[in-house]
Amino acid sequence: MDKSKILLVNFDKLVQKSLYELLCRYGYAVDSANSTEEALSLLSETSFHVVLADINGSQDTVVVKKLKEKTNGAEVVVLASYGSLEAGVASMKIGAFDYLVRPVKDDKILSTIEQALTNTGAEDNKVTEKNKDVWTSKFFNKGNTHYGLIGNAKEVQEIYTIIERIANTKATILIQGESGTGKRVLAHAIHKNDSKRRHKPFIEVSCGALPREIIESELFGHVKGAFTGAINDRKGRFELANGGTILLDDIDTLPMELQVKLLRVLQQKEFERVGDHKTMKVDVRIIATTNQDIQKLVTEKKFREDLFYRINIISIVMQPLRERKEDLPLLADHFVELYARENHKNIKGVAKEVMETLMRYNWPGNIRELENVIERAVILDINNVINNDDLPEVITNHNAISISETSGNITEKFNNHLKEALEEPERVHILRVLKEVGWNKKEAAKKLGVNRTTLYNKLRKYNVLSQVEAK
C-alpha cells in the first residue's frame, strides 16, 4: 500500500513537529517546508495528496493561491489561528479545501485529511481501520499500536469489523478465549477505537487477583469509617473509569454476592460506595473477559444467569494461536522487530527452518508464549538471524505426533476439569521423553521416574500405545 503524502507548509517548528508525529502515526508520509519557496520547489519535484498550510495573516492567501496552482490536483487545507480567521475564510474563497482554526483537535485534522483524500481520489491510500494495524505493527512498538491487534486470519478480520461497529456505542462486551490469546489487547483496541472514550480512563480490574474481602471496596469505593482500616474516602474502579472503559478480567471469578451488585451497575449504571447511602451514577463501557466456558458455569449455578445475559450483548471469541497459524509469521515478525529495537539488536529476521518449527508447534500458551519465545530468541541470538538454536528445547523437540494429538478442540478444553486439563501436559511430556530416548519405553520410564507398567497404562489411557509401538 502506498502511503498518502502530506506536505506541511510554514508551520511553527513546535506545531510542525507535533503534526509530523501525529500524521506519521496514522500512516501518512509527511514532508515539511519552512517557507513558501521551499514548498513550491518541493511541489514541483514530488506530488503530494494534501498540503496543510499555516496562515498567519491576510497576505498569506496569496501563498494559498500559489500553492493551489502548483499542487497539481492536491487539496490545500489551511490552519488558521483565532487571530486570523478572516484569512482562513479568504483562502476558502480562492480554492482551499477547508480551513481549521487552531488549537484544533487531532480527530478533526485527521477527518479533514481523509475527506480531502477522498476528494483527490487517493482514498485507496488513506488509512482505514482495517489496514491501520498492518502499518502500526511495522512502525510502532509494544503498547503503542492503535489497535495492538495483528493478524490477517478471517477470524481476526471479523474482529476488526466488530470493533468498528461497536465503536462509540455503550454496548457491554464479553470476550472469551484461552489464556494468552489477546483478550486484554482486544479490550484496549475497543477502548482506543472509541472516539468518545479513548482519552478517558481505561481501568483494568483483575477480578481473580483481588482478595474476596476487598473486591467490593475496590470496585465501588468506600467512605471513611466504612470498615476497620477505612481511614479515608476512596474512589472505586467504577468511579475512576467514569467516562471511559472498565475491563473486568476473569469475570467468572467474581463472588456471587457481587454479581448481583454488578448487575445493577450494568442495568442502571448506579452503585453506592461501601458504607455510604448516596447513589452514584457513572457512564462506563464494561468489557468482561473470561477463559472459562461461562455458559457451563451458568448451568452449574456458579455464575448468575441474568448477569450472563446482561454481559453477553456482544460476545467475541479470541481464537487460540493453533487455530490461526496463518498469522504466526506476521506475529513473529512483529515481535522480532519489537524486541530487536528494545534490545538494540540488528536482527534481520527469522530463518526459514525456524518458521517451520514455529508453525509445527502447538502453542498452548498462545500469543503470549510466542512473544516470550521470540523475546528470548532475540536476546540469545548472535548471528543477526534467528535460527533453531535460539529457540527453547520445548519447541525444537516438539514432533509431529504430539502436535496432532495435543491440538484438541477449544470447547473441549474449556470444559476440562483441573484433573483433565493436567492430563494433556502429561501426555505431551511422556511423548517428548519417548522421542528423546528413541521410543525406548524402558529408557523413557526410567527417565520419567515411573515403572514400565505405569508408562504402559498411561499410554493406553491416552490411546497412543499402538502409535508408540509402531515407532
Next chain:
Amino acid sequence: MVKYNPSKRNTKIKSSNRNASKDLTRRYNKLVSLRRDSAGIISELCNPVDAVNRFLNLALEHIEENSQTRQFILESKVGVRKMATLLKRLDIYARKMEKEMRKLAEKHK
C-alpha cells in the same frame, strides 16, 4: 444685562467639538493598540497550545493505563484546554473591539 455674543458661543462649541474629537481619537488609538496586542497574543499562544495539546495526546498513547504519569498528563490536558478557551474568549473580545473601532471611525467621519 448680559449681552448675547454669538462669536463667543461659537468658540465654545468649537472648543467642545475639538475636545470630543480628541477623546474619540484617543479612544480609537487605544482600541487599535489593544486589538493589535490581543491579536498578537492569540497568534503567539495558539502555536504552543496547539502543539502541546497534540504532544500530550501522543504521550497518552505511550503511557500505561492507570499509571500516575497518565493522570498527570490528563491534568495537564485540562490546563491546556483552559488556555485554549481563554484564547477563544480573547479572540471574541478582540472582535468586539474591532466592531467598536469601526463605529468610532464612522463617527469620526
